[in-house]
Amino acid sequence: MHVHVNAAESVDGKLSTHEREQVAISGPEDFDRMDALRAESAGVLVGVGTVLADDPSLTVKDAERRERRTNDGKAPNPARVVADSRARTPPDAEILDDSAATYVLASEAADEAEVAALSAAGATVITAGSSRVDLSAAFEQLEARGVDRLLVEGGGELIFSLFDAGLVDRLTVYVGSVVIGGRDAPTLADGEGFTDPETFAALSLTDVARFDDGVVLTYDVQKE
Numbered sequence: 001m002h003v004h005v006n007a008a009e010s011v012d013g014k015l016s017t018h019e020r021e022q023v024a025i026s027g028p029e030d031f032d033r034m035d036a037l038r039a040e041s042a043g044v045l046v047g048v049g050t051v052l053a054d055d056p057s058l059t060v061k062d063a064e065r066r067e068r069r070t071n072d073g074k075a076p077n078p079a080r081v082v083a084d085s086r087a088r089t090p091p092d093a094e095i096l097d098d099s100a101a102t103y104v105l106a107s108e109a110a111d112e113a114e115v116a117a118l119s120a121a122g123a124t125v126i127t128a129g130s131s132r133v134d135l136s137a138a139f140e141q142l143e144a145r146g147v148d149r150l151l152v153e154g155g156g157e158l159i160f161s162l163f164d165a166g167l168v169d170r171l172t173v174y175v176g177s178v179v180i181g182g183r184d185a186p187t188l189a190d191g192e193g194f195t196d197p198e199t200f201a202a203l204s205l206t207d208v209a210r211f212d213d214g215v216v217l218t219y220d221v222q223k224e
């Protein structure tokens with residue numbers, strides 16, 4: 001599985017406000033760059049925290065990009081994938097409309113009735129892990145279904161877990177020219193955090209580019 005994490009943060013590293021409400025940190029050029037990344041992906045992954053906060057659609061917005069995908073024999077939109085240990089995704093969430101396939105990665109702790117409701121709403125539920133989604137195992141099941149290239153859009157809890165599990169290949173971060181602040185505002189990588197410097201995720205900076213009134217930093221992730 002190739003995993004590319006892309007997100008937008010303020011200069012102080014926040015993904016949104018302390019109220020966890022969606023804010024547009026990117027400008028039009030960066031949203032278009034993100035749309036191009038979606039069009040190149042087999043799946044777009046977010047955590048359920050992002051679904052609950054933002055209710056994103058995760059579709060390719062540009063019609064020409066969707067047409068190119070169709071001409072290449074692909075579905076117009078990549079699959080939508082949500083990491084959702086307890087199957088909390090609302091059955092009327094945007095990611096469950098009929099514009100693309102949707103996978104819910106759940107754990108064995110998910111309530112059977114919630115799983116059934118998501119299946120009835122059109123999702124394919126993949127179970128991996130006892131109390132939290134085992135991301136490596138879930139990715140193996142996605143690959144078996146042809147989803148072999150993931151764009152991860154957030155949020156901070158999920159992104160930290162992916163780094164912690166050594167699953168990230170590439171990171172692009174748009175740094176918008178704004179300060180959001182707030183000790184409880186989500187950051188690019190939340191979770192428990194690393195303690196031993198030996199275990200920090202090591203990155204290699206490969207590009208710096210200006211988009212809108214901010215910069216996009218591109219990193220390859222060093223793997224052992």
Ligand SMILES: NC(=O)C1=CN([C@@H]2O[C@H](COP(=O)(O)OP(=O)(O)OC[C@H]3O[C@@H](n4cnc5c(N)ncnc54)[C@H](O)[C@@H]3O)[C@@H](O)[C@H]2O)C=CC1
Nearest residue numbers: 007008015016020047048049050133154155156157158161
């Ligand atoms: N600026 C940006 O680029 C973006 C900002 N956001 C913002 O991020 C915030 C949401 O982020 P978070 O609250 O951190 O939620 P999140 O989107 O990272 O979801 C976390 C949830 O995912 C589930 N999960 C299942 N398996 C997991 C695993 N192995 N590791 C970690 N989580 C797992 C858990 O239920 C966990 O609570 C919102 O405020 C949203 O607006 C979200 C995406 C992009």
Ligand SMILES: Nc1nc(O)c(N)c(N[C@@H]2O[C@H](COP(=O)(O)O)[C@@H](O)[C@H]2O)n1
Nearest residue numbers: 008023024025026054056057058059153
């Ligand atoms: N790249 C980026 N920049 C921002 O400023 C953002 N607020 C986000 N948020 C994420 O964008 C996605 C929206 O998807 P749809 O337009 O609904 O398809 C979603 O993943 C948000 O969390 N991203």
